[in-house]
Amino acid sequence: MTAKWGLRGLAFGYLGLLLLAPVGMIFYKTFEHGLGPPIEAMTSPDAVHAIWLTLLMVAVAVPLNTVFGVGCALLLVRHRWKGNALIDGIINLPFAVSPVVIGLSLFLLYGNDGWFGPTLSEWGIQVLFSTPGMILASVFVSLPFVVRETVPVLQEIGTEQEQAASTLGANGWQTFWRVTLPAIRWGVAYGVVLTTARVLGEFGAVTIVSGSISGETETLPLFVAKSFEQFNEEAAYAGAIVLALLALTTLLLMSIGGRRAKAGASGPIPIAGDTALSTPTTKEGS
Amino acid sequence: MEANPATVAPPRGAGIRLPGVGAGLGRGLVVLYLSLMVMLPLAAVVAESTEGGLGAFWDSVSSSQSIAALKLTVICSLIVVAINGVFGTIIAWVLVRDEFPGKGAVNALIDLPFALPTIVAGLTLLTLYGAESPIGLDVAFTRVAVVMALCFVTLPFVTRAVQPLLIEMDREMEEAATSLGAGGFTVFRRIIFPNLLPGILAGVMLAFARALGEFGSLVLISGNIPFKTEVSSVFIRSQIESGNVSGAAAVSVVLLAISLLLLVAVSFLVRWSARK
Numbered sequence: 001m002t003a004k005w006g007l008r009g010l011a012f013g014y015l016g017l018l019l020l021a022p023v024g025m026i027f028y029k030t031f032e033h034g035l036g037p038p039i040e041a042m043t044s045p046d047a048v049h050a051i052w053l054t055l056l057m058v059a060v061a062v063p064l065n066t067v068f069g070v071g072c073a074l075l076l077v078r079h080r081w082k083g084n085a086l087i088d089g090i091i092n093l094p095f096a097v098s099p100v101v102i103g104l105s106l107f108l109l110y111g112n113d114g115w116f117g118p119t120l121s122e123w124g125i126q127v128l129f130s131t132p133g134m135i136l137a138s139v140f141v142s143l144p145f146v147v148r149e150t151v152p153v154l155q156e157i158g159t160e161q162e163q164a165a166s167t168l169g170a171n172g173w174q175t176f177w178r179v180t181l182p183a184i185r186w187g188v189a190y191g192v193v194l195t196t197a198r199v200l201g202e203f204g205a206v207t208i209v210s211g212s213i214s215g216e217t218e219t220l221p222l223f224v225a226k227s228f229e230q231f232n233e234e235a236a237y238a239g240a241i242v243l244a245l246l247a248l249t250t251l252l253l254m255s256i257g258g259r260r261a262k263a264g265a266s267g268p269i270p271i272a273g274d275t276a277l278s279t280p281t282t283k284e285g286s
Numbered sequence: 287m288e289a290n291p292a293t294v295a296p297p298r299g300a301g302i303r304l305p306g307v308g309a310g311l312g313r314g315l316v317v318l319y320l321s322l323m324v325m326l327p328l329a330a331v332v333a334e335s336t337e338g339g340l341g342a343f344w345d346s347v348s349s350s351q352s353i354a355a356l357k358l359t360v361i362c363s364l365i366v367v368a369i370n371g372v373f374g375t376i377i378a379w380v381l382v383r384d385e386f387p388g389k390g391a392v393n394a395l396i397d398l399p400f401a402l403p404t405i406v407a408g409l410t411l412l413t414l415y416g417a418e419s420p421i422g423l424d425v426a427f428t429r430v431a432v433v434m435a436l437c438f439v440t441l442p443f444v445t446r447a448v449q450p451l452l453i454e455m456d457r458e459m460e461e462a463a464t465s466l467g468a469g470g471f472t473v474f475r476r477i478i479f480p481n482l483l484p485g486i487l488a489g490v491m492l493a494f495a496r497a498l499g500e501f502g503s504l505v506l507i508s509g510n511i512p513f514k515t516e517v518s519s520v521f522i523r524s525q526i527e528s529g530n531v532s533g534a535a536a537v538s539v540v541l542l543a544i545s546l547l548l549l550v551a552v553s554f555l556v557r558w559s560a561r562k
Contacts (some may be wrong), residue, residue, distance in 0.1 A: 068316070109327050
Protein backbone atom coordinates (compact mmCIF):
# COMPACT_ATOMS: atom_id res chain seq x y z
CA MET A 1 0.00 0.00 0.00
CA THR A 2 2.74 2.49 0.90
CA ALA A 3 4.67 1.60 -2.25
CA LYS A 4 1.57 2.19 -4.31
CA TRP A 5 0.92 5.60 -2.78
CA GLY A 6 4.59 6.47 -3.01
CA LEU A 7 4.66 5.76 -6.74
CA ARG A 8 1.38 7.62 -7.26
CA GLY A 9 2.76 10.58 -5.35
CA LEU A 10 5.94 10.66 -7.43
CA ALA A 11 4.06 10.34 -10.73
CA PHE A 12 1.39 12.92 -9.93
CA GLY A 13 3.85 15.25 -8.24
CA TYR A 14 6.16 15.28 -11.24
CA LEU A 15 3.32 15.74 -13.75
CA GLY A 16 1.73 18.41 -11.59
CA LEU A 17 4.86 20.49 -11.03
CA LEU A 18 6.18 20.16 -14.58
CA LEU A 19 3.01 20.19 -16.70
CA LEU A 20 -0.19 21.09 -14.91
CA ALA A 21 0.87 23.89 -12.60
CA PRO A 22 2.75 25.92 -15.27
CA VAL A 23 -0.06 25.52 -17.81
CA GLY A 24 -2.65 26.43 -15.16
CA MET A 25 -0.53 29.43 -14.19
CA ILE A 26 -0.50 30.83 -17.72
CA PHE A 27 -4.29 30.56 -17.90
CA TYR A 28 -4.52 32.40 -14.58
CA LYS A 29 -2.10 35.12 -15.73
CA THR A 30 -4.00 35.67 -18.96
CA PHE A 31 -7.44 36.00 -17.43
CA GLU A 32 -6.26 37.69 -14.21
CA HIS A 33 -7.99 40.94 -15.22
CA GLY A 34 -10.93 39.41 -17.03
CA LEU A 35 -11.60 38.62 -20.64
CA GLY A 36 -11.06 42.15 -21.92
CA PRO A 37 -7.24 42.43 -22.12
CA PRO A 38 -6.59 39.10 -23.88
CA ILE A 39 -9.36 39.72 -26.40
CA GLU A 40 -8.03 43.19 -27.06
CA ALA A 41 -4.51 41.82 -27.48
CA MET A 42 -5.70 39.17 -29.92
CA THR A 43 -7.63 41.62 -32.10
CA SER A 44 -4.68 43.94 -32.76
CA PRO A 45 -3.76 44.01 -36.47
CA ASP A 46 -0.46 42.19 -35.90
CA ALA A 47 -2.13 39.46 -33.87
CA VAL A 48 -4.89 38.95 -36.41
CA HIS A 49 -2.34 38.78 -39.20
CA ALA A 50 -0.29 36.26 -37.21
CA ILE A 51 -3.34 34.05 -36.76
CA TRP A 52 -4.17 34.18 -40.48
CA LEU A 53 -0.61 33.43 -41.48
CA THR A 54 -0.50 30.47 -39.09
CA LEU A 55 -3.72 29.11 -40.61
CA LEU A 56 -2.26 29.62 -44.09
CA MET A 57 0.75 27.48 -43.10
CA VAL A 58 -1.64 24.75 -41.99
CA ALA A 59 -3.78 25.11 -45.13
CA VAL A 60 -0.79 24.54 -47.41
CA ALA A 61 1.56 22.26 -45.49
CA VAL A 62 -1.01 19.80 -44.13
CA PRO A 63 -2.67 18.87 -47.47
CA LEU A 64 0.75 18.59 -49.14
CA ASN A 65 2.09 16.23 -46.49
CA THR A 66 -1.18 14.29 -46.36
CA VAL A 67 -1.24 13.54 -50.10
CA PHE A 68 2.45 12.73 -50.01
CA GLY A 69 2.04 10.67 -46.83
CA VAL A 70 -0.76 8.45 -48.10
CA GLY A 71 0.88 7.93 -51.51
CA CYS A 72 4.24 7.19 -49.94
CA ALA A 73 2.74 4.77 -47.42
CA LEU A 74 0.97 2.90 -50.25
CA LEU A 75 4.25 2.58 -52.11
CA LEU A 76 6.17 1.42 -49.04
CA VAL A 77 3.62 -1.19 -48.02
CA ARG A 78 2.19 -2.40 -51.32
CA HIS A 79 5.16 -2.32 -53.66
CA ARG A 80 8.39 -4.14 -52.98
CA TRP A 81 11.41 -2.12 -54.02
CA LYS A 82 14.98 -2.18 -52.78
CA GLY A 83 14.97 1.59 -52.27
CA ASN A 84 12.08 1.41 -49.81
CA ALA A 85 14.36 1.02 -46.78
CA LEU A 86 16.20 4.19 -47.76
CA ILE A 87 12.97 6.13 -48.29
CA ASP A 88 11.77 4.95 -44.91
CA GLY A 89 14.96 6.20 -43.29
CA ILE A 90 14.78 9.59 -44.98
CA ILE A 91 11.19 10.04 -43.84
CA ASN A 92 12.35 9.79 -40.21
CA LEU A 93 15.08 12.38 -40.72
CA PRO A 94 13.02 15.45 -39.72
CA PHE A 95 12.71 13.89 -36.24
CA ALA A 96 16.47 13.80 -35.89
CA VAL A 97 17.16 17.33 -37.04
CA SER A 98 17.02 20.38 -34.78
CA PRO A 99 14.46 22.95 -35.98
CA VAL A 100 17.22 25.54 -36.09
CA VAL A 101 19.25 23.33 -38.42
CA ILE A 102 16.19 22.95 -40.66
CA GLY A 103 15.91 26.73 -40.75
CA LEU A 104 19.60 27.03 -41.56
CA SER A 105 19.30 24.47 -44.36
CA LEU A 106 16.57 26.48 -46.09
CA PHE A 107 18.55 29.66 -45.48
CA LEU A 108 21.51 28.10 -47.32
CA LEU A 109 19.36 27.04 -50.29
CA TYR A 110 17.20 30.11 -50.75
CA GLY A 111 19.27 32.94 -49.27
CA ASN A 112 20.89 35.62 -51.44
CA ASP A 113 24.11 33.59 -51.63
CA GLY A 114 22.27 30.29 -51.61
CA TRP A 115 22.10 27.52 -54.20
CA PHE A 116 18.72 28.56 -55.62
CA GLY A 117 18.23 32.01 -54.07
CA PRO A 118 19.83 34.18 -56.80
CA THR A 119 18.08 32.37 -59.68
CA LEU A 120 14.70 32.48 -57.99
CA SER A 121 15.00 36.16 -57.15
CA GLU A 122 15.86 36.86 -60.81
CA TRP A 123 12.52 35.27 -61.59
CA GLY A 124 10.96 37.53 -59.01
CA ILE A 125 10.32 34.80 -56.45
CA GLN A 126 11.29 35.67 -52.90
CA VAL A 127 11.45 32.53 -50.75
CA LEU A 128 13.43 33.58 -47.69
CA PHE A 129 11.86 36.12 -45.29
CA SER A 130 8.51 35.52 -46.95
CA THR A 131 5.65 33.04 -47.00
CA PRO A 132 7.10 30.36 -49.36
CA GLY A 133 10.14 29.84 -47.12
CA MET A 134 7.95 29.52 -44.04
CA ILE A 135 5.78 26.97 -45.84
CA LEU A 136 8.87 24.96 -46.81
CA ALA A 137 9.99 24.99 -43.17
CA SER A 138 6.55 23.83 -42.01
CA VAL A 139 6.48 21.04 -44.58
CA PHE A 140 9.95 19.83 -43.55
CA VAL A 141 9.23 19.64 -39.82
CA SER A 142 5.85 17.91 -40.20
CA LEU A 143 6.67 15.54 -43.04
CA PRO A 144 6.86 12.16 -41.23
CA PHE A 145 3.55 12.05 -39.36
CA VAL A 146 1.02 10.95 -42.00
CA VAL A 147 3.36 8.33 -43.48
CA ARG A 148 4.16 6.91 -40.07
CA GLU A 149 0.53 6.67 -38.99
CA THR A 150 -0.68 5.25 -42.32
CA VAL A 151 1.93 2.51 -42.85
CA PRO A 152 0.92 0.29 -39.91
CA VAL A 153 -2.79 0.58 -40.74
CA LEU A 154 -2.14 -0.39 -44.35
CA GLN A 155 -0.18 -3.42 -43.16
CA GLU A 156 -2.95 -4.33 -40.79
CA ILE A 157 -5.78 -4.31 -43.35
CA GLY A 158 -3.94 -6.50 -45.84
CA THR A 159 -4.79 -6.72 -49.52
CA GLU A 160 -7.71 -9.15 -49.66
CA GLN A 161 -10.44 -6.54 -49.99
CA GLU A 162 -8.45 -4.60 -52.57
CA GLN A 163 -7.93 -7.75 -54.58
CA ALA A 164 -11.61 -8.57 -54.37
CA ALA A 165 -12.47 -5.09 -55.60
CA SER A 166 -10.15 -5.32 -58.56
CA THR A 167 -11.38 -8.84 -59.40
CA LEU A 168 -14.87 -7.38 -59.54
CA GLY A 169 -13.64 -4.88 -62.10
CA ALA A 170 -12.79 -1.78 -60.05
CA ASN A 171 -9.94 0.27 -61.42
CA GLY A 172 -7.10 1.64 -59.29
CA TRP A 173 -8.84 4.86 -58.30
CA GLN A 174 -12.14 3.16 -57.50
CA THR A 175 -10.37 0.61 -55.30
CA PHE A 176 -8.49 3.38 -53.55
CA TRP A 177 -11.49 5.63 -52.87
CA ARG A 178 -14.03 2.92 -52.02
CA VAL A 179 -11.92 0.27 -50.30
CA THR A 180 -8.46 1.39 -49.21
CA LEU A 181 -9.13 4.95 -48.03
CA PRO A 182 -12.20 4.10 -45.92
CA ALA A 183 -10.20 1.34 -44.26
CA ILE A 184 -7.21 3.54 -43.39
CA ARG A 185 -9.10 6.77 -42.65
CA TRP A 186 -8.52 6.81 -38.89
CA GLY A 187 -4.81 6.26 -39.29
CA VAL A 188 -4.63 9.07 -41.85
CA ALA A 189 -6.78 11.31 -39.65
CA TYR A 190 -4.49 10.72 -36.68
CA GLY A 191 -1.51 11.62 -38.84
CA VAL A 192 -3.27 14.78 -40.01
CA VAL A 193 -3.91 15.84 -36.40
CA LEU A 194 -0.25 15.39 -35.49
CA THR A 195 0.85 17.23 -38.64
CA THR A 196 -1.49 20.13 -37.90
CA ALA A 197 -0.29 20.42 -34.31
CA ARG A 198 3.31 20.50 -35.43
CA VAL A 199 2.72 23.13 -38.12
CA LEU A 200 0.67 25.35 -35.77
CA GLY A 201 3.36 25.39 -33.14
CA GLU A 202 6.57 25.36 -35.16
CA PHE A 203 8.93 28.01 -33.91
CA GLY A 204 12.62 27.23 -34.48
CA ALA A 205 12.67 26.55 -38.22
CA VAL A 206 10.18 29.30 -39.05
CA THR A 207 11.98 31.89 -36.94
CA ILE A 208 15.20 31.43 -38.95
CA VAL A 209 13.61 31.65 -42.41
CA SER A 210 10.96 34.29 -41.70
CA GLY A 211 12.89 37.23 -40.31
CA SER A 212 9.87 37.64 -38.01
CA ILE A 213 8.55 40.89 -39.48
CA SER A 214 5.44 41.98 -37.54
CA GLY A 215 2.31 42.01 -39.66
CA GLU A 216 4.17 40.32 -42.53
CA THR A 217 6.07 37.12 -41.75
CA GLU A 218 5.03 36.52 -38.18
CA THR A 219 3.12 33.39 -37.25
CA LEU A 220 1.42 33.04 -33.88
CA PRO A 221 4.36 31.34 -32.11
CA LEU A 222 6.68 34.09 -33.40
CA PHE A 223 4.16 36.70 -32.27
CA VAL A 224 4.20 35.19 -28.77
CA ALA A 225 7.99 35.23 -28.58
CA LYS A 226 8.33 38.76 -29.91
CA SER A 227 5.56 40.18 -27.70
CA PHE A 228 7.26 38.67 -24.67
CA GLU A 229 10.66 40.04 -25.64
CA GLN A 230 9.13 43.49 -26.09
CA PHE A 231 7.63 43.28 -22.58
CA ASN A 232 4.10 43.15 -23.98
CA GLU A 233 3.24 40.30 -21.66
CA GLU A 234 -0.50 40.55 -22.13
CA ALA A 235 -0.21 39.89 -25.86
CA ALA A 236 2.32 37.09 -25.27
CA TYR A 237 0.06 35.34 -22.76
CA ALA A 238 -3.05 35.79 -24.91
CA GLY A 239 -1.27 34.35 -27.97
CA ALA A 240 0.05 31.49 -25.86
CA ILE A 241 -3.49 30.76 -24.64
CA VAL A 242 -4.79 30.56 -28.20
CA LEU A 243 -2.01 28.10 -29.02
CA ALA A 244 -2.56 26.18 -25.78
CA LEU A 245 -6.28 25.82 -26.52
CA LEU A 246 -5.43 24.52 -29.97
CA ALA A 247 -3.02 22.07 -28.32
CA LEU A 248 -5.71 20.88 -25.91
CA THR A 249 -8.05 20.31 -28.85
CA THR A 250 -5.29 18.36 -30.55
CA LEU A 251 -4.85 16.30 -27.42
CA LEU A 252 -8.54 15.46 -27.41
CA LEU A 253 -8.47 14.49 -31.07
CA MET A 254 -5.31 12.48 -30.46
CA SER A 255 -6.87 10.41 -27.74
CA ILE A 256 -9.98 9.80 -29.84
CA GLY A 257 -8.04 9.23 -33.07
CA GLY A 258 -5.45 7.05 -31.38
CA ARG A 259 -8.17 4.80 -30.04
CA ARG A 260 -9.94 4.61 -33.39
CA ALA A 261 -6.74 4.02 -35.33
CA LYS A 262 -5.94 1.24 -32.83
CA ALA A 263 -3.33 -0.96 -34.47
CA GLY A 264 -2.03 1.99 -36.39
CA ALA A 265 -1.49 4.41 -33.60
CA SER A 266 2.22 4.58 -33.13
CA GLY A 267 1.76 7.99 -31.61
CA PRO A 268 4.03 10.94 -32.09
CA ILE A 269 7.08 8.99 -31.00
CA PRO A 270 9.53 8.43 -33.83
CA ILE A 271 10.44 4.84 -33.18
CA ALA A 272 11.78 3.87 -36.56
CA GLY A 273 10.45 0.76 -38.17
CA ASP A 274 9.02 -0.52 -34.97
CA THR A 275 5.76 -2.20 -34.28
CA ALA A 276 6.62 -3.97 -31.06
CA LEU A 277 7.00 -0.78 -29.09
CA SER A 278 4.36 1.23 -30.86
CA THR A 279 1.24 -0.72 -30.11
CA PRO A 280 -1.59 1.59 -29.08
CA THR A 281 -0.89 3.43 -25.92
CA THR A 282 -4.26 4.99 -25.38
CA LYS A 283 -6.37 1.95 -24.75
CA GLU A 284 -5.13 1.08 -21.29
CA GLY A 285 -5.95 4.54 -20.07
CA SER A 286 -9.58 4.39 -20.98
CA MET B 287 18.91 3.47 -42.67
CA GLU B 288 16.50 1.16 -41.01
CA ALA B 289 13.68 -0.48 -42.82
CA ASN B 290 10.10 -0.46 -41.78
CA PRO B 291 8.75 -3.97 -41.31
CA ALA B 292 6.55 -3.04 -44.25
CA THR B 293 9.51 -2.73 -46.50
CA VAL B 294 11.08 -5.94 -45.34
CA ALA B 295 8.10 -8.21 -45.72
CA PRO B 296 5.50 -6.92 -48.11
CA PRO B 297 2.30 -8.91 -48.04
CA ARG B 298 1.89 -11.66 -50.58
CA GLY B 299 -0.11 -10.58 -53.54
CA ALA B 300 1.47 -7.15 -53.41
CA GLY B 301 1.13 -5.34 -56.66
CA ILE B 302 -2.25 -3.72 -56.38
CA ARG B 303 -1.66 -0.75 -58.61
CA LEU B 304 -1.60 2.67 -57.11
CA PRO B 305 -4.59 4.62 -58.32
CA GLY B 306 -3.93 6.47 -61.52
CA VAL B 307 -0.17 6.48 -61.41
CA GLY B 308 2.04 3.45 -61.78
CA ALA B 309 4.43 2.47 -59.03
CA GLY B 310 7.36 3.77 -61.05
CA LEU B 311 5.92 7.25 -61.45
CA GLY B 312 4.77 7.26 -57.81
CA ARG B 313 8.26 6.35 -56.68
CA GLY B 314 9.69 9.12 -58.82
CA LEU B 315 7.35 11.65 -57.23
CA VAL B 316 8.15 10.44 -53.69
CA VAL B 317 11.88 10.64 -54.33
CA LEU B 318 11.51 14.08 -55.91
CA TYR B 319 9.44 15.38 -52.97
CA LEU B 320 11.87 14.01 -50.38
CA SER B 321 14.85 15.37 -52.29
CA LEU B 322 13.42 18.86 -52.61
CA MET B 323 11.99 19.08 -49.12
CA VAL B 324 14.58 17.22 -47.03
CA MET B 325 17.71 15.96 -48.76
CA LEU B 326 18.79 19.05 -50.73
CA PRO B 327 18.44 21.39 -47.75
CA LEU B 328 20.44 19.06 -45.52
CA ALA B 329 23.04 18.57 -48.25
CA ALA B 330 23.44 22.35 -48.34
CA VAL B 331 24.23 22.34 -44.59
CA VAL B 332 26.86 19.63 -44.96
CA ALA B 333 28.39 21.37 -48.00
CA GLU B 334 28.48 24.73 -46.23
CA SER B 335 30.11 23.26 -43.13
CA THR B 336 33.20 22.23 -45.12
CA GLU B 337 33.22 25.32 -47.35
CA GLY B 338 36.61 26.42 -46.04
CA GLY B 339 38.02 22.89 -45.80
CA LEU B 340 38.19 20.49 -42.89
CA GLY B 341 40.48 22.84 -40.97
CA ALA B 342 37.86 25.59 -40.98
CA PHE B 343 35.22 23.04 -39.99
CA TRP B 344 37.28 21.97 -37.02
CA ASP B 345 38.08 25.56 -36.02
CA SER B 346 34.35 26.40 -35.95
CA VAL B 347 33.43 23.34 -33.95
CA SER B 348 36.28 23.70 -31.48
CA SER B 349 35.94 27.41 -30.74
CA SER B 350 35.59 27.93 -27.01
CA GLN B 351 32.00 29.24 -27.25
CA SER B 352 30.95 26.36 -29.50
CA ILE B 353 32.54 23.76 -27.22
CA ALA B 354 30.90 25.35 -24.18
CA ALA B 355 27.52 25.21 -25.91
CA LEU B 356 27.97 21.60 -27.02
CA LYS B 357 29.12 20.57 -23.55
CA LEU B 358 26.15 22.27 -21.90
CA THR B 359 23.76 20.68 -24.40
CA VAL B 360 25.11 17.17 -23.93
CA ILE B 361 25.41 17.37 -20.12
CA CYS B 362 21.95 18.89 -19.65
CA SER B 363 20.46 16.32 -22.04
CA LEU B 364 22.09 13.50 -20.07
CA ILE B 365 20.70 14.85 -16.79
CA VAL B 366 17.29 15.27 -18.39
CA VAL B 367 17.08 11.75 -19.78
CA ALA B 368 18.21 10.36 -16.43
CA ILE B 369 15.38 12.24 -14.70
CA ASN B 370 12.80 11.31 -17.30
CA GLY B 371 14.09 7.74 -17.46
CA VAL B 372 13.17 7.33 -13.79
CA PHE B 373 9.98 9.41 -13.69
CA GLY B 374 8.82 8.27 -17.13
CA THR B 375 9.00 4.65 -15.99
CA ILE B 376 7.20 5.42 -12.73
CA ILE B 377 4.45 7.26 -14.63
CA ALA B 378 4.09 4.36 -17.08
CA TRP B 379 3.84 1.97 -14.15
CA VAL B 380 1.15 4.01 -12.44
CA LEU B 381 -0.80 4.34 -15.69
CA VAL B 382 -0.73 0.62 -16.42
CA ARG B 383 -0.79 -1.13 -13.05
CA ASP B 384 -2.66 1.32 -10.88
CA GLU B 385 -6.37 2.09 -10.95
CA PHE B 386 -7.68 5.54 -10.10
CA PRO B 387 -10.42 7.84 -11.31
CA GLY B 388 -9.39 10.11 -14.16
CA LYS B 389 -6.76 7.72 -15.48
CA GLY B 390 -7.81 8.37 -19.07
CA ALA B 391 -7.28 12.10 -18.62
CA VAL B 392 -3.84 11.63 -17.04
CA ASN B 393 -2.89 9.29 -19.87
CA ALA B 394 -3.92 11.88 -22.45
CA LEU B 395 -2.03 14.57 -20.52
CA ILE B 396 1.25 12.73 -21.18
CA ASP B 397 1.06 13.84 -24.83
CA LEU B 398 0.66 17.51 -23.86
CA PRO B 399 4.36 18.31 -24.45
CA PHE B 400 4.00 16.95 -28.00
CA ALA B 401 0.88 19.00 -28.66
CA LEU B 402 1.90 22.23 -26.96
CA PRO B 403 4.01 24.56 -29.12
CA THR B 404 7.53 24.72 -27.70
CA ILE B 405 7.47 28.50 -27.31
CA VAL B 406 4.35 28.16 -25.15
CA ALA B 407 6.05 25.44 -23.10
CA GLY B 408 8.91 27.83 -22.33
CA LEU B 409 6.52 30.65 -21.50
CA THR B 410 4.38 28.55 -19.16
CA LEU B 411 7.46 27.44 -17.20
CA LEU B 412 8.58 31.04 -17.03
CA THR B 413 5.30 32.22 -15.51
CA LEU B 414 5.63 29.76 -12.62
CA TYR B 415 9.40 29.49 -12.20
CA GLY B 416 10.54 32.88 -13.52
CA ALA B 417 11.18 36.34 -12.06
CA GLU B 418 7.51 36.84 -11.15
CA SER B 419 7.17 33.41 -9.64
CA PRO B 420 4.19 33.30 -7.27
CA ILE B 421 5.96 30.61 -5.22
CA GLY B 422 9.20 32.57 -5.00
CA LEU B 423 11.21 30.12 -7.08
CA ASP B 424 13.10 32.00 -9.77
CA VAL B 425 15.30 29.82 -11.96
CA ALA B 426 15.09 31.92 -15.14
CA PHE B 427 18.36 32.35 -17.06
CA THR B 428 20.07 29.51 -15.18
CA ARG B 429 21.11 26.01 -16.15
CA VAL B 430 18.34 24.67 -13.93
CA ALA B 431 15.90 26.36 -16.30
CA VAL B 432 17.52 24.60 -19.27
CA VAL B 433 17.11 21.23 -17.57
CA MET B 434 13.53 22.03 -16.59
CA ALA B 435 12.49 23.05 -20.13
CA LEU B 436 14.12 19.95 -21.61
CA CYS B 437 12.38 17.75 -19.02
CA PHE B 438 9.08 19.26 -20.13
CA VAL B 439 9.49 18.67 -23.85
CA THR B 440 10.95 15.14 -23.56
CA LEU B 441 8.55 13.88 -20.88
CA PRO B 442 6.43 11.59 -23.11
CA PHE B 443 9.21 9.55 -24.72
CA VAL B 444 10.09 7.10 -21.95
CA THR B 445 6.51 6.72 -20.71
CA ARG B 446 5.19 6.01 -24.19
CA ALA B 447 7.96 3.50 -24.92
CA VAL B 448 7.57 1.64 -21.60
CA GLN B 449 3.75 1.50 -21.45
CA PRO B 450 3.22 -1.14 -24.17
CA LEU B 451 5.94 -3.37 -22.70
CA LEU B 452 4.28 -3.19 -19.28
CA ILE B 453 0.92 -4.10 -20.78
CA GLU B 454 2.34 -7.11 -22.58
CA MET B 455 4.42 -8.27 -19.64
CA ASP B 456 3.45 -11.61 -18.19
CA ARG B 457 2.19 -11.16 -14.64
CA GLU B 458 2.80 -14.84 -13.92
CA MET B 459 6.55 -14.32 -13.82
CA GLU B 460 6.19 -11.82 -11.01
CA GLU B 461 3.72 -14.02 -9.17
CA ALA B 462 6.05 -17.00 -9.48
CA ALA B 463 8.96 -14.97 -8.12
CA THR B 464 6.86 -13.71 -5.23
CA SER B 465 5.62 -17.18 -4.36
CA LEU B 466 9.23 -18.37 -4.36
CA GLY B 467 9.89 -15.80 -1.67
CA ALA B 468 11.29 -12.83 -3.58
CA GLY B 469 10.60 -9.45 -2.00
CA GLY B 470 9.13 -6.49 -3.86
CA PHE B 471 12.47 -4.95 -4.69
CA THR B 472 13.97 -8.25 -5.84
CA VAL B 473 11.01 -8.82 -8.16
CA PHE B 474 11.53 -5.37 -9.60
CA ARG B 475 15.28 -5.77 -10.02
CA ARG B 476 15.28 -9.32 -11.38
CA ILE B 477 11.99 -9.55 -13.30
CA ILE B 478 10.35 -6.21 -14.07
CA PHE B 479 13.35 -4.02 -14.80
CA PRO B 480 15.06 -6.38 -17.28
CA ASN B 481 11.77 -6.70 -19.19
CA LEU B 482 11.28 -2.95 -19.38
CA LEU B 483 14.90 -2.11 -20.15
CA PRO B 484 14.60 -2.09 -23.98
CA GLY B 485 11.69 0.33 -23.76
CA ILE B 486 13.45 2.55 -21.24
CA LEU B 487 16.59 2.64 -23.39
CA ALA B 488 14.66 3.39 -26.59
CA GLY B 489 12.71 6.16 -24.87
CA VAL B 490 15.85 7.60 -23.32
CA MET B 491 17.72 7.68 -26.62
CA LEU B 492 14.83 9.33 -28.46
CA ALA B 493 14.47 11.85 -25.65
CA PHE B 494 18.20 12.53 -25.83
CA ALA B 495 18.03 13.12 -29.60
CA ARG B 496 15.14 15.50 -29.07
CA ALA B 497 16.85 17.34 -26.21
CA LEU B 498 20.03 17.88 -28.26
CA GLY B 499 18.19 19.88 -30.90
CA GLU B 500 15.60 21.60 -28.74
CA PHE B 501 15.22 25.31 -29.35
CA GLY B 502 11.76 26.83 -28.92
CA SER B 503 11.22 26.05 -25.26
CA LEU B 504 14.68 27.35 -24.33
CA VAL B 505 14.89 30.77 -26.00
CA LEU B 506 12.75 32.61 -23.46
CA ILE B 507 13.65 30.82 -20.24
CA SER B 508 17.38 30.16 -20.65
CA GLY B 509 18.41 33.74 -21.35
CA ASN B 510 20.90 32.45 -23.97
CA ILE B 511 23.96 33.61 -22.05
CA PRO B 512 27.15 32.43 -23.84
CA PHE B 513 29.32 30.06 -21.75
CA LYS B 514 26.51 29.80 -19.21
CA THR B 515 23.09 28.92 -20.56
CA GLU B 516 23.61 28.95 -24.33
CA VAL B 517 22.84 25.52 -25.83
CA SER B 518 24.01 24.47 -29.28
CA SER B 519 20.79 25.24 -31.14
CA VAL B 520 20.75 28.77 -29.73
CA PHE B 521 24.45 29.11 -30.53
CA ILE B 522 23.68 28.11 -34.14
CA ARG B 523 21.06 30.82 -34.39
CA SER B 524 23.38 33.46 -32.96
CA GLN B 525 26.04 32.45 -35.52
CA ILE B 526 23.51 32.78 -38.36
CA GLU B 527 22.48 36.18 -37.09
CA SER B 528 26.04 37.41 -36.84
CA GLY B 529 26.74 36.25 -40.40
CA ASN B 530 28.98 33.26 -39.59
CA VAL B 531 26.92 30.80 -41.60
CA SER B 532 29.74 28.27 -42.12
CA GLY B 533 30.33 28.15 -38.38
CA ALA B 534 26.63 27.58 -37.80
CA ALA B 535 26.65 24.80 -40.39
CA ALA B 536 29.67 23.12 -38.79
CA VAL B 537 28.01 22.88 -35.38
CA SER B 538 24.78 21.78 -37.10
CA VAL B 539 26.61 18.87 -38.71
CA VAL B 540 27.90 17.73 -35.31
CA LEU B 541 24.36 17.81 -33.85
CA LEU B 542 23.01 16.08 -36.95
CA ALA B 543 25.57 13.28 -36.71
CA ILE B 544 24.84 12.57 -33.03
CA SER B 545 21.05 12.50 -33.57
CA LEU B 546 21.34 10.25 -36.62
CA LEU B 547 23.53 7.79 -34.74
CA LEU B 548 20.97 7.72 -31.94
CA LEU B 549 18.05 7.08 -34.29
CA VAL B 550 19.92 4.23 -35.96
CA ALA B 551 20.85 2.83 -32.55
CA VAL B 552 17.21 2.95 -31.46
CA SER B 553 15.97 1.01 -34.45
CA PHE B 554 18.66 -1.63 -33.90
CA LEU B 555 17.67 -1.81 -30.24
CA VAL B 556 14.02 -2.20 -31.15
CA ARG B 557 14.72 -5.02 -33.60
CA TRP B 558 17.04 -6.73 -31.16
CA SER B 559 14.47 -6.66 -28.39
CA ALA B 560 11.73 -7.82 -30.77
CA ARG B 561 13.82 -10.82 -31.76
CA LYS B 562 14.60 -11.82 -28.18
